[in-house]
Amino acid sequence: MIYLDNAATTVRKPDTVAEAMVKALQGWGNSSRGVHDTSLQAARGIYSARCKAAAFFGCRRPDHVAFASNITESLNVAISGLLRPGDRAITTALEHNSVLRPLYRLQDEQRLDLAIVPADSQGCLDYKSLEEALRQETKAVICTHASNLTGNVVDLRRVSELAHKSGALLIADCAQTAGTRPVDMEDLGIDVLCFTGHKGLLGPQGTGGLCAREGLNWRPFKVGGTGVQSYSRTQPQLMPTVLEAGTLNGPGIAGLSAALDYISSVGLDKIAQRESELTQRFYSGVRDIQGVTVYGDFSRERAAVVALNIADLDSGAVADVLAEDYGIAVRAGAHCAPLMHKALGTQERGAVRFSFSWFTEDAEIDAAVLAVREIAERT
Amino acid sequence: MTKRLWLVITFPSTTAAMAMESYCQKHDLPGRLIPVPTSITAECGMCWRAPIESRDLFDVAVADDVVSGGCFYELWL
Numbered sequence: 001m002i003y004l005d006n007a008a009t010t011v012r013k014p015d016t017v018a019e020a021m022v023k024a025l026q027g028w029g030n031s032s033r034g035v036h037d038t039s040l041q042a043a044r045g046i047y048s049a050r051c052k053a054a055a056f057f058g059c060r061r062p063d064h065v066a067f068a069s070n071i072t073e074s075l076n077v078a079i080s081g082l083l084r085p086g087d088r089a090i091t092t093a094l095e096h097n098s099v100l101r102p103l104y105r106l107q108d109e110q111r112l113d114l115a116i117v118p119a120d121s122q123g124c125l126d127y128k129s130l131e132e133a134l135r136q137e138t139k140a141v142i143c144t145h146a147s148n149l150t151g152n153v154v155d156l157r158r159v160s161e162l163a164h165k166s167g168a169l170l171i172a173d174c175a176q177t178a179g180t181r182p183v184d185m186e187d188l189g190i191d192v193l194c195f196t197g198h199k200g201l202l203g204p205q206g207t208g209g210l211c212a213r214e215g216l217n218w219r220p221f222k223v224g225g226t227g228v229q230s231y232s233r234t235q236p237q238l239m240p241t242v243l244e245a246g247t248l249n250g251p252g253i254a255g256l257s258a259a260l261d262y263i264s265s266v267g268l269d270k271i272a273q274r275e276s277e278l279t280q281r282f283y284s285g286v287r288d289i290q291g292v293t294v295y296g297d298f299s300r301e302r303a304a305v306v307a308l309n310i311a312d313l314d315s316g317a318v319a320d321v322l323a324e325d326y327g328i329a330v331r332a333g334a335h336c337a338p339l340m341h342k343a344l345g346t347q348e349r350g351a352v353r354f355s356f357s358w359f360t361e362d363a364e365i366d367a368a369v370l371a372v373r374e375i376a377e378r379t
Numbered sequence: 380m381t382k383r384l385w386l387v388i389t390f391p392s393t394t395a396a397m398a399m400e401s402y403c404q405k406h407d408l409p410g411r412l413i414p415v416p417t418s419i420t421a422e423c424g425m426c427w428r429a430p431i432e433s434r435d436l437f438d439v440a441v442a443d444d445v446v447s448g449g450c451f452y453e454l455w456l
Contacts, residue, residue: 034414034424043396043397047394063398238391240392241393
């Protein structure tokens with residue numbers, strides 16, 4: 001199987017990830033639930049992962065890294081934790097449902113005043129519309145770093161400058177960029193950086209989290225056991241405890257920690273360069289094939305994602321042929337990005353998404369290009 | 380079990396306790412993490428216990444803001 005669905009999850013991981021998880025499964029107790037050696041091993045391992053994640057994302061304080069089970073949870077924690085009834089928030093047409101649905105729910109249930117900044121037919125964010133939308137008092141801008149459908153990268157520094165000028169926070173969805181390019185919250189002006197562990201970070205599923213700047217007033221999305229302040233009726237307000245009710249995913253975080261070590265040893269710049277080469281190799285191979293429509297802006301920096309359609313074929317049918325006849329795994333359909341498909345005009349049939357990782361080989365790209373060409377020629 | 384006077388430092392969170400342990404190892408400060416004594420109304424379930432005579436050594440930890448939000452106690456344990 002040629003696996004080109006890395007925007008959904010990476011399958012090839014560093015060996016050290018599984019090794020670290022097995023070690024944690026067989027030796028770690030419950031962090032923050034005891035002071036015996038097995039509990040402390042877990043607490044130490046998780047603290048070490050916090051420190052690594054903080055350094056990785058440019059978060060000033062390790063205790064402002066809160067772990068979650070995935071980025072959907074991180075985004076729910078951030079959105080529900082910082083927005084209050086009647087607040088105004090701005091998001092974009094590039095967003096995944098992990099951003100849109102929490103916002104729609106607040107709009108329906110808590111009178112959230114929600115504005116959605118449009119994208120053009122190439123899927124690029126309309127920054128002018130963002131600036132105009134920010135003229136009203138706004139609590140937060142929730143914005144992806146890169147579209148999971150087109151791979152277009154958003155200029156978050158520009159977004160944060162606009163947001164901060166209006167006194168709004170920037171909550172960034174870094175699902176498609178964490179681990180594939182340098183993402184520094186201080187450098188980009190991100191107030192809350194949400195990440196997942198199982199995509200570009202090459203860690204296990206069931207991991208993710210957020211990095212927050214100091215001084216935010218959190219209303220925790222979930223409350224419960226923390227191992228501290230047990231007689232308090234309310235959730236402790238201190239980070240990261242305020243956002244981490246319940247037992248943490250120790251083995252998963254151990255795997256994520258090993259993945260962060262691996263990426264640091266390779267170097268983010270090197271990974272970004274490699275993924276850019278893979279993306280260009282694929283794009284160059286398919287863009288001129290008759291009947292193929294490629295979506296997105298390839299004139300600027302981008303994530304390692306290429307979405308396309310072939311003639312008038314259903315995207316699901318193309319993905320099925322790729323899997324059954326060529327052994328190539330890709331993702332078809334709507335990709336949980338309804339507004340992006342609307343902007344691209346592909347809401348009826350979706351698109352076929354090819355996405356690459358550090359472990360993707362040139363020969364796999366070439367095989368995928370050949371497969372697309374053959375399908376197009378048969379159509 | 381013979382009781383002895385100890386220096387006890389509490390923390391507001393497990394993460395803060397982990398930061399303290401890491402700091403003490405790095406700076407070669409004595410002590411180890413233990414369950415918080417019930418005589419203390421503590422916020423975190425674990426605390427740092429060190430020989431009472433080492434009290435002055437921990438001034439550096441205070442200066443470096445490692446024990447922010449915590450408290451110092453002298454306890455017979």
